[in-house]
Amino acid sequence: MAVAPERPRIYEGTRIPSPTPSVLEVREDLRTSEDVLTVNFGPNHPSTHGVLRLVVDLHGEEVVGLAAVVGYLHTGFEKNMEQKSWWKAITYAPRIDYLSFQNNELVFVLAVEKLLEIEVPARATWMRMLLAELNRIHSHLVWLGTAALELGAISMFWYCFRERDRILDLFELVAGSRMHTRYFQVGGLAEDVPAGFWDECAKFVEVMPKAVDDYEGLVDRNEIWLERTQGIGLLSADDAIALGQSGPVLRGSGVDWDLRRAEPYLAYDQVDFQVPVYQEGDVYARYRVRMEEMRESVKIVEQAMRRMPGGPWIADNRKVVLPPREELHTSMESLIHHFKIVTEGFRVPEGEVYVASESPRGELGCYVVSDGGPKPWRVKFRAPSFVALEATATCMRQALVADMIAIVGSLDTVMGEVDR
Amino acid sequence: MEQAVGLTTLEKAVAWAQSKSMWPDTFGLACCAIEMMSIVSSRYDIARFGMEAFRSSPRQADLLIVSGRVVHKMAAPLRQVYDQMLEPKWVIAMGACASSGGMFNNYTTLQGVDKIVAVDVHVPGCPPRPEALMEGIVRLHEKVMAGIPPAYEIRGVAS
Amino acid sequence: MEVHEAHGETTVVVDTPRLVDAALHLRDELGFNFLSDVAATDYLGWGAKGVSGYIGTPRGRDLNEPATQGHQRLPRQKPHRFSVSYHLLGMRAGAPRVRLQAWVEDGEHVPSLVGVWPTADWHEREAFDLMGIRFDGHPNERRILMDDDWEGHPLRKDYPIGGEPVRFSGEE
Numbered sequence: 001m002a003v004a005p006e007r008p009r010i011y012e013g014t015r016i017p018s019p020t021p022s023v024l025e026v027r028e029d030l031r032t033s034e035d036v037l038t039v040n041f042g043p044n045h046p047s048t049h050g051v052l053r054l055v056v057d058l059h060g061e062e063v064v065g066l067a068a069v070v071g072y073l074h075t076g077f078e079k080n081m082e083q084k085s086w087w088k089a090i091t092y093a094p095r096i097d098y099l100s101f102q103n104n105e106l107v108f109v110l111a112v113e114k115l116l117e118i119e120v121p122a123r124a125t126w127m128r129m130l131l132a133e134l135n136r137i138h139s140h141l142v143w144l145g146t147a148a149l150e151l152g153a154i155s156m157f158w159y160c161f162r163e164r165d166r167i168l169d170l171f172e173l174v175a176g177s178r179m180h181t182r183y184f185q186v187g188g189l190a191e192d193v194p195a196g197f198w199d200e201c202a203k204f205v206e207v208m209p210k211a212v213d214d215y216e217g218l219v220d221r222n223e224i225w226l227e228r229t230q231g232i233g234l235l236s237a238d239d240a241i242a243l244g245q246s247g248p249v250l251r252g253s254g255v256d257w258d259l260r261r262a263e264p265y266l267a268y269d270q271v272d273f274q275v276p277v278y279q280e281g282d283v284y285a286r287y288r289v290r291m292e293e294m295r296e297s298v299k300i301v302e303q304a305m306r307r308m309p310g311g312p313w314i315a316d317n318r319k320v321v322l323p324p325r326e327e328l329h330t331s332m333e334s335l336i337h338h339f340k341i342v343t344e345g346f347r348v349p350e351g352e353v354y355v356a357s358e359s360p361r362g363e364l365g366c367y368v369v370s371d372g373g374p375k376p377w378r379v380k381f382r383a384p385s386f387v388a389l390e391a392t393a394t395c396m397r398q399a400l401v402a403d404m405i406a407i408v409g410s411l412d413t414v415m416g417e418v419d420r
Numbered sequence: 421m422e423q424a425v426g427l428t429t430l431e432k433a434v435a436w437a438q439s440k441s442m443w444p445d446t447f448g449l450a451c452c453a454i455e456m457m458s459i460v461s462s463r464y465d466i467a468r469f470g471m472e473a474f475r476s477s478p479r480q481a482d483l484l485i486v487s488g489r490v491v492h493k494m495a496a497p498l499r500q501v502y503d504q505m506l507e508p509k510w511v512i513a514m515g516a517c518a519s520s521g522g523m524f525n526n527y528t529t530l531q532g533v534d535k536i537v538a539v540d541v542h543v544p545g546c547p548p549r550p551e552a553l554m555e556g557i558v559r560l561h562e563k564v565m566a567g568i569p570p571a572y573e574i575r576g577v578a579s
Numbered sequence: 580m581e582v583h584e585a586h587g588e589t590t591v592v593v594d595t596p597r598l599v600d601a602a603l604h605l606r607d608e609l610g611f612n613f614l615s616d617v618a619a620t621d622y623l624g625w626g627a628k629g630v631s632g633y634i635g636t637p638r639g640r641d642l643n644e645p646a647t648q649g650h651q652r653l654p655r656q657k658p659h660r661f662s663v664s665y666h667l668l669g670m671r672a673g674a675p676r677v678r679l680q681a682w683v684e685d686g687e688h689v690p691s692l693v694g695v696w697p698t699a700d701w702h703e704r705e706a707f708d709l710m711g712i713r714f715d716g717h718p719n720e721r722r723i724l725m726d727d728d729w730e731g732h733p734l735r736k737d738y739p740i741g742g743e744p745v746r747f748s749g750e751e
Contacts, residue, residue, distance in 0.1 A: 492725075492726060493726050521742070524742075525742035525745070527738070527739070527740065527741030527742065529742070531743045
């Protein structure tokens, strides 16, 4: 058996291109030669995970220049949210990062609750955590299915989507809709958890770890997979922090940083889970981080299920939360509250907050400015994929064309949140 | 629709072949693309209709499923992809955003992709369930089998 | 330079000429090595009477006090039209966060922080594209989200939301 060539290892120092950190410029000696071909990996490309455009300079098979062009999905979320009441603005949030939709809702709702200084009941907090973790598994499954598909492991797509459909069944059971559930409300949850969810969730929790084992069995020791992912797309820890990376990209580069551990929100400080960190900084490390995260998320879901507190599912503050419908027949104050909230919308006191959460892609942040009125003044989402695309130029050093696909796949970008 | 009456045997055979093997183009834009991917999955299985071969090259595709919001910057690439497809070609506007701009009535989102391409079937939903998209696809197949020409012929626009 | 604290968050406001020094100090001496986000906000029309405001008595909204509508507590006035907020994070135990804020008028330039945190590159491009704030020293100040030849800066308050008026089926 021939000895495989030494795969590149993670580097010391910094490889961030200069002067523009996000653009890899063609080297001086190559620029004048006739051998550089500029290719457009246009917005419609099967492997660019949505409408990403990469303008790539190729010297043979090697990528010597790279610039990412985004904006092909800029939907004007932030301006639209400024026109709607706080209640209606929550509907826009999940469509930003459409793979981990509940994380977007969560971070926006947490920001509004922070401004309102409202107490969320424990049941809502734990249920939000459970759904956010299910969403993490969902997002990683879609990532794995599509990333493997692009590298040639086509059957992974069907296996991953089989489990993904089970998760969407759970979401449909809880909230009535497979995607974009709009289940989180300011103050808690929109409705109580329906009966029958716990049994289905228990069945899922039993099946999922075995499914992850299946996926690993398919690709983890596969020679072709290892060749195509190890030593590719190297990003050192210092570069990752300088480039603002977070989530699996950061943890795959050896930095032990997870907002669920470092800055616990919801009930993450009360559940027991590990945060996987790998040192190699390549595509394989990020893949391993995500696989382990799937397993850890199942553990969190299982703990949340067992320890789910009872009680109310939404806060009792009638200035913000609709009163229960039965009360409308008997109480005048409830009727007035209901009327005011539905017609005028609740008002959020003046202020600005920034709330960050750990979405499957990294630090998803929401900066909300309120002027005291019924509509948001400014909502800005800090999208981890936007920042991940800045790192493409650094990861793409000494890459071949085929590696480019693997690297862009490993950064797990969702163009909805890049362009917002 | 009077053209639906009176198909010759050859036209019927051609319509049968077109509808039973209508290959879509990989034109996933946003959230609807995820539900479009899930019709390829084994639960909703679009391979039963001969459509699991999503072609990346528009020159090999018959059907353009515009899945997701089309914004101003993307309108030109969309039209270019549509122009590169060979006749006969059909377009399904999947979801509320492709049909009418959805919840995004603003400066950048096209209020319906039928502003730039001729659409055969609109599938409502945000996002539509995979079954809803399948219903749209099946209706399109029925249209083709009945001999109704593609939308660009009906509207008399360039294809 | 001022420091505010609200909702558990610290905001440091600096003048634009001292922004780079403040950023270097925060990164090197205080250890805020991670730039999360650069958020530009347009405050045109902020606090206009009758437009917004938290309705209530000086002590807050009180349903038991009738006629509280007249006591409209308008939001505090802002120093300039635009604010650029840099959200910083220190990656160590305790996860300290701080918001570095600069205020500019329309047409004023802000020094670019790409040299301090390379990730500011695309964030500043987005702020330029959507808000029209110019960054001095940015290596690649071009539009990023809108078309290259787009006119106007969409997220400004004087830029219309656009779109089409909704047409109801009863009308012709």
